[in-house]
Amino acid sequence: MPERDDAEREFDLKWADNAEHKEPSARARMLAARWKHNPPGPVPFRAEPEGQRAPRRSSWISTAVVLGCVAALIVLIGYINFRAPY
Structure with a gap:
């Protein structure tokens, strides 16, 4: 019987x-x-809550920080591989 119930349920x-008409x-x-x-009333896209505005930073600063971290990681990995005994 469970198989029949599953088939009926499906x-x-x-x-x-x-169904053509779906109830909201x-x-x-x-x-x-x-x-x-x-x-x-109209609401701007991604409106910020009042009183909670975060200071805006330029996008190039964020890019420079990310690229700096990646460069530092590459240098660190290279240094570790250079000092590793073979």
């Missing part, structure tokens, strides 16, 4: 996924009802 899931979630219905009378 059929039901396929049937539900292929409870949250979607709640927001639609709320926004119908009080639509939200």
